[in-house]
Amino acid sequence: xxxxxxxxxxxxxxxxxxxxxxxxxGVSKNFGSVQALRNVSLDVWPGEVVLIIGPSGSGKSxxxxxxxxxxxxSSGEIWVDHDCVTDPRTDIRKxxxxxxxxxxxxxxxxxxxxxxxxxxxxxxxxxxxxxxxEQKARALLARVGLQDKxxxxxxxxxxxxxxxxAIARALAMEPKVMLFDEPTSALDPEMxxxxxxxxxxxxxxxxxxxxxSHEMGFARAAADKVVFMDKGEIIEMGxxxxxxxxxxxxxxxxxxxxxx
Amino acid sequence: xxxxxPKIEITDSTLIPERGSGTIFSAWKISFFGAxxxxxxxxxxxxxPYWDILKFVxxxxxxxxxxxxxxIALALVIGLLTGLGQISxxxxxxxxxxxxxxxxxxxxxxxxxxxxxxxxxxxxxxxGIPAAVIAMAVCYGAYMGEIFRAGIQxxxxxxxxAALALGLSRTQALWRVILPQTIKIILxxxxxxxxxxxxxxxxxxxxxxxxxxxxGREYASxxxxxxxxxTMVALVYLVLTLFLSRLVGIMEEHLHxxxx
Numbered sequence: 001x002x003x004x005x006x007x008x009x010x011x012x013x014x015x016x017x018x019x020x021x022x023x024x025x026g027v028s029k030n031f032g033s034v035q036a037l038r039n040v041s042l043d044v045w046p047g048e049v050v051l052i053i054g055p056s057g058s059g060k061s062x063x064x065x066x067x068x069x070x071x072x073x074s075s076g077e078i079w080v081d082h083d084c085v086t087d088p089r090t091d092i093r094k095x096x097x098x099x100x101x102x103x104x105x106x107x108x109x110x111x112x113x114x115x116x117x118x119x120x121x122x123x124x125x126x127x128x129x130x131x132x133x134e135q136k137a138r139a140l141l142a143r144v145g146l147q148d149k150x151x152x153x154x155x156x157x158x159x160x161x162x163x164x165x166a167i168a169r170a171l172a173m174e175p176k177v178m179l180f181d182e183p184t185s186a187l188d189p190e191m192x193x194x195x196x197x198x199x200x201x202x203x204x205x206x207x208x209x210x211x212x213s214h215e216m217g218f219a220r221a222a223a224d225k226v227v228f229m230d231k232g233e234i235i236e237m238g239x240x241x242x243x244x245x246x247x248x249x250x251x252x253x254x255x256x257x258x259x260x
Numbered sequence: 261x262x263x264x265x266p267k268i269e270i271t272d273s274t275l276i277p278e279r280g281s282g283t284i285f286s287a288w289k290i291s292f293f294g295a296x297x298x299x300x301x302x303x304x305x306x307x308x309p310y311w312d313i314l315k316f317v318x319x320x321x322x323x324x325x326x327x328x329x330x331x332i333a334l335a336l337v338i339g340l341l342t343g344l345g346q347i348s349x350x351x352x353x354x355x356x357x358x359x360x361x362x363x364x365x366x367x368x369x370x371x372x373x374x375x376x377x378x379x380x381x382x383x384x385x386x387x388g389i390p391a392a393v394i395a396m397a398v399c400y401g402a403y404m405g406e407i408f409r410a411g412i413q414x415x416x417x418x419x420x421x422a423a424l425a426l427g428l429s430r431t432q433a434l435w436r437v438i439l440p441q442t443i444k445i446i447l448x449x450x451x452x453x454x455x456x457x458x459x460x461x462x463x464x465x466x467x468x469x470x471x472x473x474x475x476g477r478e479y480a481s482x483x484x485x486x487x488x489x490x491t492m493v494a495l496v497y498l499v500l501t502l503f504l505s506r507l508v509g510i511m512e513e514h515l516h517x518x519x520x
Contacts (some may be wrong), residue, residue, distance in 0.1 A: 107416075107419060110441060124428055
């Protein structure tokens with residue numbers, strides 16, 4: 001795992017790796033007269049797990065959706081590796097291959113089995129032969145603990161199982177960064193853990209992750225950096241310890257009182 | 261228990277009786293088998309003139325089927341294109357499709373038939389059946405377009421987003437994710453359009469096409485057996501449409517039971 005060695009060198013006080021995996025520079029986004037994002041800048045380094053927290057309407061999800069251009073920023077620049085997301089000439093499909101996304105409402109394809117959900121995009125986008133795609137999909141299903149559910153339709157799966165299939169589906173594209181948009185918010189409490197466990201394992205394997213979530217347990221266990229957003233701005237960021245124990249800003253303190 | 265509990269009168273609050281379908285004497289069974297019985301008994305008991313009438317029925321039904329099937333096939337293609345046009349982001353395409361639907365739905369089918377066959381006859385020089393098929397397909401294509409549009413829009417937005425996030429193009433997402441789910445939703449209404457079209461195909465008899473109604477009319481005008489002729493024609497239409505509506509019903513139940 002390259003990034004682990006690189007992180008070990010972080011005492012040099014230089015960012016690990018040469019280039020951030022995701023580089024967000026001065027991004028703003030307006031929906032009509034509402035300003036959802038104001039001049040947001042953020043770096044996500046390879047292997048880093050960044051948790052984004054903040055009150056609802058603070059622009060967390062919008063920021064995430066700008067990274068794979070499900071929303072188009074009004075101004076500013078976003079780079080994923082060496083590709084500029086905000087450049088209209090960039091083939092957005094290439095970036096979407098590199099940035100896997102997991103949604104709050106799972107969004108599994110309802111007409112396809114768990115296995116077919118995972119093999120669809122690799123077959124269409126990566127032109128993988130069916131057998132190969134299925135082989136990979138089975139390995140991924142085993143990885144999220146659902147090897148016996150490959151023939152199940154989404155309607156036959158619990159919320160937690162659906163979300164795990166959705167994670168496997170995103171992983172099948174071999175993304176360089178995973179974007180999690182409130183992955184456990186739509187789940188019953190007893191199913192949250194099974195999804196977080198999968199995410200934790202991913203983080204341990206060195207996946208670069210941007211996670212919008214208020215799961216503090218996950219933050220402490222896996223996050224390298226926690227970003228607090230409010231009203232479309234990044235108020236402050238730091239390691240989970242720094243931010244949760246000694247927040248500098250009053251707004252952060254007030255928000256943390258509500259959720260801790 | 262000596263004490264008797266006060267009886268709770270259970271009244272059915274719905275004053276309108278439900279459509280009984282499971283009983284032996286459901287409305288459908290009475291109509292369908294009644295019509296079928298008459299269709300068999302009349303020629304057997306009164307061979308003159310019913311047997312003579314029955315002889316032209318297969319020819320007429322074949323022409324009716326021919327016109328109906330050709331029209332529905334073409335209408336499905338027009339309907340799909342129209343439905344896609346109505347959700348298109350290209351303003352011109354969108355307007356074109358919407359105007360087509362508005363205009364066609366505002367003109368009676370009979371007038372459209374006259375228009376294509378007589379008013380445009382000098383330009384188009386169409387034979388009876390092609391003219392009839394085009395007029396019916398253009399007319400029903402508009403209604404089908406509305407069904408396709410509603411069906412596509414009934415698919416949750418997250419399905420398209422998930423497909424795009426995996427790197428599929430909009431077109432790929434539409435064909436591989438959205439439309440397969442749409443078809444299950446729109447099959448029953450499409451089936452109903454099919455039945456309506458079968459009935460409306462009797463209108464083409466005014467274009468000198470030898471469909472079922474035309475054959476009946478010809479027989480009646482030579483023998484003056486109006487009552488007998490039109491009774492048989494009506495019974496044949498009834499058996500056909502009732503049979504088809506049952507098929508649509510079964511299909512609907514099947515889709516319902518399969519869940520998604």
